[in-house]
Amino acid sequence: MAKIDTPPKFLDAGEAALVVEFGREVDPAVHARVLALDAALRALDLAGIVECVPTYRSLMVHYEPLLLPRADLVARVRAIESAVHATPQSNALWVLPVCYDGECGEDVGVIADAAGLTSDQVIALHSGATYRVYMYGFAPGYCYLGGLPKELAISRRATPRPPIPPNTILVAGGLSLVATNPMPTGWYLIGRTPERMMALRREPAFLAEPGDLLRFERVDRATFDALDARAAAGDLVSRKEAAP
């Protein structure tokens, strides 16, 4: 990626949070710059930075201005920006088992109708793609993915549905999402993984880092049930591979 990118905007969200904004739309090149800055700032481990929150288009830096003045933080970010090539850095590729059958994928038919495809085509497309972890949000461990095949772009529901089962895979608005705890949602249910994106007693508690790659591997209901029992007992049931 060329280094002719426009410089980021610095926006204050109060005196203790700085938004470093690279764009205002969803764009993989913009997201790559967000993740590159996030990684560089974390590597620097500056006194005064509390935590960084990557999103599609900006990095929010929560900081203590009494330890790290705003001007110093901005200067650090500018120095990083002029040195870092915003090439997507993926540390890992996660392969998650997913059951698309029956109630696990209760909206596969709806998605197929909206797309003019068969259910098998929808499942083949969803499980054939490689996704990138864009960000977490909405609720703990809710993992937003870029890379959904455009054939599967479907608008959100007009009204939210009642809470989803745990560890459901959702699609809507051109994105896919791996959920954790049951919550109401306006998205569509395409499948369910036995893996836990968040497990409080596991180290690390969260499976994937923003920027990691992720693929889905289709399993049948019996395999799902067996893996779900193992995951409930604390086992990791996904595979971690080196990023290509």
Next chain:
Amino acid sequence: MSGLRVIAAGPGVTIQDGGRHHYLRFGVTVAGPMDKTAHALANRALGNAPQAAAIEVSLGGVELEAQGALTLAIAGGAFDVTRDGRALPACCVVNLAPGQRLRLRPGAAGAWTYVAVAGRLLLEPALGSFSAHTRSNLGPPALAAGQDIAVAARAMDLDDSAIETDWPQAAAIRVLLGPQDDYFAAEQIALFLDSEWRVGGRSDRMAYAMEGPLLVPAHGFNIVSDGVAEGAIQVPGEGKPIVLMADRQPTGGYPKIANVIGADIGALAQKRPGDALRFKAVSHDEAVAARRAMAAQLAAPVRLTPVLRTHFTSEDLLRFNLISGATAGAD
């Protein structure tokens, strides 16, 4: 084992420490006290770490019974506080003999108060924090009648005392404009800053709704989700601003016209539904100066005035209650 038995608890009474930090990037809400200064004061009055876990009491009120001898500190809004029916100052250090009951109910002013214990509450941490975030079931559940909270009590040689408070008198809630103030035309920003607002009835630990004129962004109500800081004032579709508080989600997709400065979030939190307020724009330098003043206040020694009696006249309460000048209710 010492402990506190919950005799009664209204909705929204929870355990809070300094908050669940470092997991925002995984979608985890920070939570933590609504009024950080008051929470820290209650802890500091007992020599605890300022961010130790304490009980945050909502307008629902709470009644607790000591299991074993305990020393507690209370600091926050002007709640009515009684020990076995006898009035105490709203902000105080109080010794409880086994079986004695402490009751906190909404008083003259304020929406939150804190009960810290000398020693520590024995709780299981979740992701390194004891803060309750009830929407995501992280941390201890909200207090409920019949529950026992185990305490590793530390013996204190403190008399029952009033805690002298010097809360800032918030004439206006100070804000920094942005990060999406450019989504609003100049007259919309003027409308925001010149209007009187009232705290809406549906306000809670997640957000305080503001009732007043409707604000209309120039570029629509939807932005691509970005980070949300505590005190962010977002303007969703119906045009009613919402101030995002301790239990906010880590990211959001509505334009944010301004952000309440750190030093004034506690003062805003202490407003009750129906209370009026105004917003005042300040510079980043002014916000940092206010933050520095708040940090200095938090580092200053806690001033205690021993209370030899357990029965107070309304004049006594008037003297102790430095928040609003109103009485906290005589017994």
